[in-house]
Amino acid sequence: MDRDHIGLIASDMDYTLLDENGRLPEGFGRLVRLLEEEGIYFAAASGRPLYTLEAMFPDLRDRIALIGDNGGAIRWRGRDIYQSRMPAADYREMAAATREAGDIGVLCGLDCAYVERPYQNYARVLGQFYTRVTYVDDLTALDVPADKYTVYLPRGNAQGAYDRLYGRLYGGRFSVAVAGANWVDIMNRGVDKGAALRALGRSLGLTAANLMAFGDTYNDAEMLCCAKYGFLMTNGSQDLRARVPFLAPPHWDQGVVRIMRQVLRQSGWVAPADFTPAH
Numbered sequence: 001m002d003r004d005h006i007g008l009i010a011s012d013m014d015y016t017l018l019d020e021n022g023r024l025p026e027g028f029g030r031l032v033r034l035l036e037e038e039g040i041y042f043a044a045a046s047g048r049p050l051y052t053l054e055a056m057f058p059d060l061r062d063r064i065a066l067i068g069d070n071g072g073a074i075r076w077r078g079r080d081i082y083q084s085r086m087p088a089a090d091y092r093e094m095a096a097a098t099r100e101a102g103d104i105g106v107l108c109g110l111d112c113a114y115v116e117r118p119y120q121n122y123a124r125v126l127g128q129f130y131t132r133v134t135y136v137d138d139l140t141a142l143d144v145p146a147d148k149y150t151v152y153l154p155r156g157n158a159q160g161a162y163d164r165l166y167g168r169l170y171g172g173r174f175s176v177a178v179a180g181a182n183w184v185d186i187m188n189r190g191v192d193k194g195a196a197l198r199a200l201g202r203s204l205g206l207t208a209a210n211l212m213a214f215g216d217t218y219n220d221a222e223m224l225c226c227a228k229y230g231f232l233m234t235n236g237s238q239d240l241r242a243r244v245p246f247l248a249p250p251h252w253d254q255g256v257v258r259i260m261r262q263v264l265r266q267s268g269w270v271a272p273a274d275f276t277p278a279h
Helices: 013-017 028-037 050-056 086-103 117-129 160-168 193-203 219-224 255-267
Strands: 007-011 041-045 064-067 073-076 079-083 102-107 113-118 134-135 148-153 172-176 184-189 211-215 227-233 245-248
Touching: 007 013, 007 064, 007 193, 007 227, 007 255, 013 211, 013 255, 028 041, 028 255, 041 073, 041 193, 050 064, 050 117, 064 193, 079 193, 086 102, 086 148, 086 160, 102 117, 113 117, 117 134, 148 160, 160 172, 160 184, 172 219, 184 255, 193 211, 211 219, 219 227, 227 255, 245 255
Parallel strands: 007 041, 007 211, 041 064, 113 134, 211 227, 227 245
Antiparallel strands: 064 073, 073 079, 102 113, 102 148, 148 184, 172 184
């Protein structure tokens, strides 16, 4: 593909593509199909697992790419092209540390999420992100295929928990990211949305110059930096602005869709002058 012609657009979900009520913008499916006719593909890149993303895009899942669990799994048009398996000994260690800290652990299995029974009272909020949840007595006793371990912080103190404990314990051995106010995500080392986007791009014959990405917070940072056209949402984490090339209008103003429509109008050819620099 020619340099600077957009071939793949990836977007985070919460506080990025989704509106303030957690819904896809009206007419999004039609926009994706029109872009596809121009040879421009779409990827949903999320901390959510693949099975939840498929449920969010029931009419598009055979047309788009899904990057789940912060890059732990990639599915292209219904076909799995990558999975990162976390050793059971590692996530058992994380579960023990989470329990000792009094936090809520979520083991992100490839087929469902696992949560200990005392936390069933959080079923409604967990169900927004994990459409399949199995409640178990003890996460440290499990031996199941999994690609991510997540810590849920209902008090919204994810950054503090990362600084105090999880970044210190696991930052060197694993890929650890704050995924919003309530979540700390832990993946195998080298796994993040940026690595997944690069791998997906290579499979489609694309380079960084052909990639566009949107996100709002720290678990999106690698993805926004690896794409030539990386957009931080205006409502996103302010201290990421120094690292990311461009700014997009806020999610409540359909910033992702507005820029996707601009790409469509220009048939995939874009220039940095058309976009608002992040710094």
